[in-house]
Amino acid sequence: MQELTQAEMRVWIWEAAAVIDKNSALLCDLDAAIGDGDHGANMTRGFAAVLKKLEGGAVAGDLGAFFKTIGMTLLSTVGGAAGPLYGGFFLELGKQSAGRTSLDGPSLAVLIEAGLADIKRRGKAEPGDKTMVDALVPAVEAMKAAGGDLAAVTRAGAEAARLAATNTAPLQARKGRASYLGERSIGHQDPGANSAALLLESLARICSA
Amino acid sequence: MQELTQAEMRVWIWEAAAVIDKNSALLCDLDAAIGDGDHGANMTRGFAAVLKKLEGGAVAGDLGAFFKTIGMTLLSTVGGAAGPLYGGFFLELGKQSAGRTSLDGPSLAVLIEAGLADIKRRGKAEPGDKTMVDALVPAVEAMKAAGGDLAAVTRAGAEAARLAATNTAPLQARKGRASYLGERSIGHQDPGANSAALLLESLARICSA
């Protein structure tokens, strides 16, 4: 695949929704250990709502309209911390892709970088705070470094995100609910970093198919 | 011992209080199975209060005054069903022994029969209803039948009470809390029948000493 169009993006969202659903219990368990145990349920609910929204057929208009629909739906269904963060992420993707109908590898990397910036602005988390930012920062770096075709770019992003998500375990949380635990947050992976890795992994699968 | 005086009766009460205390958990367990689990605690509290009351020395006056003190104390400390029943029992012993300072075997049997009558009047239980009445009815019969000295009378009463208490197990309760269980009360001994047996056993031990 050379360019991602809305059609492929819809497949990504389907794939992502399925993967989130399959890993819902895992995400909840991760969240139960250092948060309040709802991250899997929140994400599953949100992506199910997005699927429902997209059922009717393609979103009229450009990729901007498509991502905005996703962002608004996540915003009004996920709740918790993840709702505004992922919702805002997709809204930002929408803003930055207004007028475009397809994306190549490098422009996808730039787009996701913009989405990440929105998450950082909203949540004020930095790498090392044990949040989804920990997965997304190295993912964006890897995607930009990989350059080239969509498959390579997304695979680099997915691998970096997964590794970084795993590496959140030894960190002490400084943002989100896990921060209340202080030192007791050490030794558990961050749920949001894991859901971010799942999203990027499903994207890589679509782009490599 | 030919005759029971207040001095021996006080030893009985000490002995009874110790035995009740030692068996408190057992009585509670029996009550937990078919009632509300407090019979041991209620009886222990009551007899501890009686001991405290008797600490000051002999009760001035006849046996009537002595038993009345015990009855009033149990009435205001035991609570539950057992409080009015045992309290009333001792008050009745007081009424019937007014003017007397000692008791022989046959008069003790008659006295306890009067106490039992008060329990039956107050609680309206008949033998077979799975209550303390089940232990006391055969005990009184055996005491009256035994005749003779205090040791023989009280031993007969204690043995009959213990056997009858054990035999409450197969009965279905018709009075007290256990009656709420219907058929599920079958298979457990009645706590009140057991405390009655403990009281008569301690009396027998005193009289045989």
Place this chain on the structure above:
Amino acid sequence: MKKLINSPENVVREELEGIALAHADRLRVCFDPFYIARKDAPTKGKVGLISGGGSGHEPLHGGFVGLGMLDAACPGHVFTSPTPDQMFEAAKAVNGGAGILQIVKNYTGDVMNFDLAADMLREESIEVATVLTDDDVAVQDSLYTAGRRGVGLTVLMEKILGAAAEKGMSLGQIKDLGEAIRASGRSMGMALTPCTVPHLGKPSFELKEDEIEVGIGIHGEPGRRRAALASADEITAMLMEPILTDLPFKSGESIILFVNGMGGTPLIELYIVFRKAVQIAEKHGLKVVRNLVGSYITSLEMAGTSITALRADDTVVGLWDAPVNTPGLRWGV
């Protein structure tokens, strides 16, 4: 046993100390013997309402002392009926000269202890009447047994008779009203988990993860039967059907519907039960004109619920709506 207590012996005394500190504006607590009375009692010319029973059912009864409800409450040890000297002293303290009405849950111990207290009061020339509650349909009613247990209806009884007394009704009138309410209300309860009596230190019965106990009372006693864990809607139906058919409640009647928590069940679940209870009542043709949802007559930390339905004509509704100012129930003032 995991409880916020210091020692099983001191639970009731320390609870009363807490109540005395928390509600000093409205209540007076006597420690020898234990009773809780309205601070402004006695009210001259008003019938004095007293009740009591074992502790562990909070806010019942002490939490219902105040204007428009009880004049005094006598707490026994946990799940153990109080003793006659408590009712005797409490009644004397709140006697306004118009007589004393005792509201007694039908348990052998409670009945006998209140009877003894009534005798003692009569010896002092104080007029006494007693109203029993025996609303638990889980227990088979029979002349030859202890009869049915008094459960949830007790809360409604105390509210309604309290309002009647406040309005100046006579002892005889209140007694008659109490008997009418007794004849018009039914309840049933169930447990998801048992409770632990402090001095016992272990649960009063055992339940597997997938079992519930149906037909429990309020003393941690096992119920009439064990059943498989079911949905809230199914459990609500299990309770509502026997309640509605026992009296029976007839289509077109108005009721007060009371969904009670047993102590360890949170409000969120009670509203789910209430929702279904209303649906069932309405399907039965009943009009739910008033309701109460919350933990008002509890069994320590037991998880579970009980439902009470009471036929309510305009008089009863009027008395229900009358002002009440107690720690446990308050409105109109």
Place this chain on the structure above:
Amino acid sequence: MKKLINSPENVVREELEGIALAHADRLRVCFDPFYIARKDAPTKGKVGLISGGGSGHEPLHGGFVGLGMLDAACPGHVFTSPTPDQMFEAAKAVNGGAGILQIVKNYTGDVMNFDLAADMLREESIEVATVLTDDDVAVQDSLYTAGRRGVGLTVLMEKILGAAAEKGMSLGQIKDLGEAIRASGRSMGMALTPCTVPHLGKPSFELKEDEIEVGIGIHGEPGRRRAALASADEITAMLMEPILTDLPFKSGESIILFVNGMGGTPLIELYIVFRKAVQIAEKHGLKVVRNLVGSYITSLEMAGTSITALRADDTVVGLWDAPVNTPGLRWGV
């Protein structure tokens, strides 16, 4: 998992159906999106008070909607903050033209969702101010973290600001009062048992029979440390000492003292804790001028308690005493 529910997905909807049926006289429930509003809202010229948060803390927040307290509450899924569309619609429904005050417990999710809602409202030219509660001393305060959690103080905040709004105070005045209260109240909590989030189906943490969790929040999250089970007096001291030294409260000050149950702890135990809390406060030279004892901000069926102390001058006490008519708190009306 033993709960009176039908399915984890429907818990909040069915709870809201129950609330709508139980409190139809005072409340209006909107199902799309979820919010609970005063039936008589909007009140022209009055600041509209809204709050909200995850469900599972009942009666917070929906149970505090009514005269003298909140105008609307937005329930999220269990322990999940609600979404901006809920606050947006709720605020529009209760907007009396004098602006909207949002009372927000300081959790990342709640803060971000309420912020988004505020942006949306401002786009509609509705004035919005926000007051955070972050009273939990169990969490170390730091600029570099999410800060402290909002817990028990939220209940007092909603009561006091609700009275201020009812009195006709302006948005700016209420916001200032809210900040003053925020700066004057502290809380801490502990758990005897964990709770189970319905969709999770298992407890949020495990505790041995002789362990307690100290410094818990209200979301079933583990606390700051695990400790050995201790007496009620010792546990009360564990909570009171950090509360009193954090602010710090000074000898001679008057406070409102709030002993809260976490959902599965019965009232009898809360009074025992309250008793000791008063003793400690008094030893510290504090005057407990008002109090609240009960389960008002809960964590589903968790057993445990939290304590909140709030400095209370005459203004605060006056607003505390002002009439309130909600399902969860009611007096003076």
